[in-house]
Amino acid sequence: MxxxxxxxxxxxxxxxxxxxxxxxxxxxxxxxxxxxxxxxxxxxxxxxxxxxxxxxxxxxxxxxxxxxxxxxxxxxxxxxxxxxxxxxxxxxxxxxxxxxxxxxxxxSWLGAIAQLWRNSSFAEKRSIADPISETGSLTxxxxxxxxxxxxxxxxxxxxxxxxxxxxxxxxxxxxxxxxxxxxxxxxxxxxxxxxxxxxxxxxxxxxxxxxxxxxxxxxxxxxxxxxxxxSPIFSDVPEKLLTAAVKASRFEIHGNEAWNKGLRKWMGDDEGTVSAREETVIEAGDLLDGVRVIVSGFAARITIAAGPAQQTLGYTRPGDLFGLDEIIDSAANGTPALARTSLRAIGTLDLMVIPTDNFLTQIAPYLDEKKLDEQRISRTWSGNLSQGMLDFLVDQRTINGTSAMLIDLDRCTGCDDCVKACAVTHDNNPRFLRRGYRHAHLLVANACMHCVDPVCLVGCPTGAIHRTRTTGVVVIDDLTCIGCGVCVEACPYDSIRTVEIRDQGGNLVVDAKTGAPIVKATKCDLCLGQPAGPACQNACPHDALNRIDFGNPRSLVDWISG
Ligand code: SF4
Ligand code: SF4
Ligand code: SF4
Structure with missing residues (x-):
């Protein structure tokens, strides 16, 4: 050819x-x-x-x-x-x-079945004409x-x-x-x-x-x-009071946008190095001047001092409140509102601080206890993991994943049905291998996790790697990818690579000027378009592979202990 x-x-x-x-x-x-x-x-x-x-x-x-x-x-x-x-x-x-x-x-189901049978023997076959873009405004x-x-x-x-x-x-x-x-x-x-x-x-x-x-x-x-x-938590607060509280609040930006740079290097350093490099937003024992609402950003780590080190208790997501119990208890007991835990920024973290007086008079009377309890429960669920596991998932930033591929090595038999299913779905080119980062019996595979903060997108010169508008899945548009490899460097999870490509007839695609192969970025696309969802997970006969959304740590706890 x-x-x-x-x-x-x-x-x-x-x-x-x-x-x-x-x-x-x-x-x-x-x-x-x-x-x-x-x-x-x-x-x-x-x-x-x-x-x-x-x-x-x-x-x-x-x-x-x-x-x-x-x-x-x-x-x-x-x-x-x-x-x-x-x-x-x-x-x-x-x-x-x-x-x-x-x-x-x-x-359609017929389309999906047809795709499963399109089983070419050539590596990374691409259409070089049809963009898959679904981004930006509505049309x-x-x-x-x-x-x-x-x-x-x-x-x-x-x-x-x-x-x-x-x-x-x-x-x-x-x-x-x-x-x-x-x-x-x-x-x-x-x-x-x-x-x-x-x-x-x-x-x-x-x-x-x-x-x-x-x-x-x-x-x-x-x-x-x-x-x-x-924020649904504030949905029962009368609009006038909410607006007044918003006006009185202040907005703070913490953390580091380029959190991915150097992460892999730090991981090789001494224990505790990663958390020590995170910005401390609130230290346990600090006097709180208001309730913090986590507005946006990747996550924050909640810690408590354990001797000279910090013990991780959990992590936050947008919409969570920090310091709420301290402020309410201090108002009830007439004692100072001292933070019981520390808050450390992982990546960027945007906070709003609602001053104590505004919070207690304009917001607290209208908060729904049930909603607050639900939030407390969801945040503390990550505490049901062993301390070592929680540290590992937070230190490795696996908690960035909305669909992280985890393999329970106690159940996995090494049959590779997951990899084969991925290959069948992607023209014989598996988008992951069964390797990655390991803690105890849990393997976090180097497969795209479709992150809350997909740092791979930041430097892409063409916008080829992007989130689909409706699902948020991170995908790569073949037509606009120029194979520069910026995304490969940026992903701290080793989940993207560049590959040489072939056309639909199996011919290698090369640069007309230099004859050098044309490369494009490739990674897991979560089997976008497959009605049954990710083929890897569906193929596993032992429930050893799961895609976990770390916005809902309860699903991980249930699966691990199931
Ligand atoms: S390529 Fe890497 S950074 Fe980008 S979404 Fe996937 S795992 Fe996250
Ligand atoms: S390799 Fe493609 S997807 Fe990655 S940064 Fe370059 S143009 Fe964007
Ligand atoms: S299909 Fe399941 S059991 Fe087989 S290798 Fe993959 S994760 Fe392990």
């Missing part, structure tokens, strides 16, 4: 929109008040501002009532509203607009195909609407934190927006410190308002 020659893919081969943004719209977007601090001279010759905007931004034209983004969906783009007005709705119950939710990539081009709400009045009546006016920017929370959208955006009138994908925003901020500062300020102010409003 002779090699197929193609031009080596580059960053801007595929613009964000169907076509590059026109010069007229590049200019219009840059004139908006939220963007007018950007100056072309600040950009290097290899990355001209106009080219960046042409390729990393796209125009969206929406009609009144069209949904732009939906709360809970994943997306890492920001929107610059050029004309019209948007309504921002935070929906505490998370129901609005979900009747429209659909996953367009789901295969690629907007216009009439954009999802529209059936009953806007009902929608607006149930949320807490706020306006975004022409000239403003929105969407920065999900973009900066690689998290789900925190609010739904709907066009209050006909609108024109320029949507800029993460790669463009990252470079705009890199060369325009003023823009970075503006976006971070937006993040602080909106993060504070939206995230407290959307």
């Amino acid at each position: 002779s090699p197929v020659e193609i031009e080596r893919p580059r960053r801007w081969d595929q613009p964000f929109g169907d076509r590059p943004l026109s010069d007229e719209w590049v200019e219009k977007a840059l004139q908006q008040p939220s963007m007018n601090c950007i100056v072309p001279e600040a950009f290097p010759a290899r990355l001209p501002l106009a080219d960046l905007m042409r390729h990393d931004a796209r125009l969206i034209e929406a009609r009144e009532g069209n949904l732009i983004v939906r709360q809970g969906d994943y997306g890492d783009s920001v929107f610059v509203l050029c004309t019209g007005r948007l309504l921002v709705v935070v929906d505490p119950e998370g129901e609005l607009g979900y009747r429209h939710k659909q996953d367009s990539r789901k295969l 690629k081009d907007g216009g009439d195909s954009r999802i529209s709400l059936d009953d806007r009045k009902e929608f607006i009546g149930r949320g807490l609407p706020a306006d975004i006016q022409a000239g403003e920017m929105v969407g920065e929370i999900a973009a900066l934190r690689r998290s789900a959208r925190t609010a739904t955006l709907v066009a209050a009138e006909d609108c024109q927006l320029v949507e800029i994908r993460w790669q463009g925003i990252r470079d705009l901020m890199r060369f325009t410190p003023d823009l970075k500062h503006r976006i971070e300020e937006l993040f602080r102010s909106r993060g504070r308002a939206h995230l407290i409003e959307q």
Whole structure:
């Protein structure tokens, strides 16, 4: 078989929109008040501002009532509203607009069976024409195909609407934190927006410190308002009181965005080295001036002193409260509110501090004891693991996983049915091997965990590696992957690699200029599109392999002890 020659893919081969943004719209977007601090001279010759905007931004034209983004969906783009007005709705119950939710990539049963039988003997066979992108706003081009709400009045009546006016920017929370959208955006009138994908925003901020500062300020102010409003714990608090408490609260950013750098190196150091490198946000014994609400970020470790070292008690997730019992008990007993445990930031950690007085007078009387108990229980469930296991999972940052592949070596017979099933589902190319990090009888395989904070996305120059909008699964778009390997370096779990590729006929694909093989990134895609879910887990005859969401540690405890 002779090699197929193609031009080596580059960053801007595929613009964000169907076509590059026109010069007229590049200019219009840059004139908006939220963007007018950007100056072309600040950009290097290899990355001209106009080219960046042409390729990393796209125009969206929406009609009144069209949904732009939906709360809970994943997306890492920001929107610059050029004309019209948007309504921002935070929906505490998370129901609005979900009747429209659909996953367009789901295969039928027949399609799935056909895929299982497509069992080629060639390595990493790829279509080099069809992108799998499902990211950003709700449709690629907007216009009439954009999802529209059936009953806007009902929608607006149930949320807490706020306006975004022409000239403003929105969407920065999900973009900066690689998290789900925190609010739904709907066009209050006909609108024109320029949507800029993460790669463009990252470079705009890199060369325009003023823009970075503006976006971070937006993040602080909106993060504070939206995230407290959307927390179900506060859903019974009257809106007026909640708004007053939000106004009185302060927003804090802790930790380190580049937490993945050096992690593997530290792991080889002495015991306790990893937790010692985490930022201490609160030390046990500190006087608490308010209740901390974990707003966003990867996780925080809760510890207590055990001699000179720190003992891990558990970890937090967004929506958790820290210091609640101390504040309530101190009010009841008239004693100072001293933190009983320490809080350490793993990765980035965004907190809101509701001052004690505001909390006790405006919020505490309306909190539902049952909801608080549920939260306490879910947080302490991780304490049902052995201390060594809990330390291992937190130190290794396995708790970042929403679908970590764990293998119980006491049950595993080494039959490799899991690897074979993965290979069958992926054209004979397994996306993992049965190896990884081990503690006692538990093996954490080097298979993509579809992280809460997928740091592999940060440096990708094209946006090829991204989260699907509706499921949050981290996938790689073959068409836009240029094989640079930045994601491979960034993943601290050794879960991605680059591979040479072949076309559908089995021919090696090479660079037309140099003859060198073209490579693309590859990793577990959670068998996206398979109705039965991950093939590895389904294939195991001994229930030895499980995909665990560390947002729900109870599932791990149940499985391990089951
Ligand atoms: S590739 Fe690595 S960092 Fe990215 S989601 Fe998967 S495990 Fe997490
Ligand atoms: S190799 Fe990774 S970082 Fe580079 S383009 Fe492909 S997905 Fe993005
Ligand atoms: S299928 Fe199950 S028992 Fe067989 S190797 Fe995989 S995890 Fe082990």
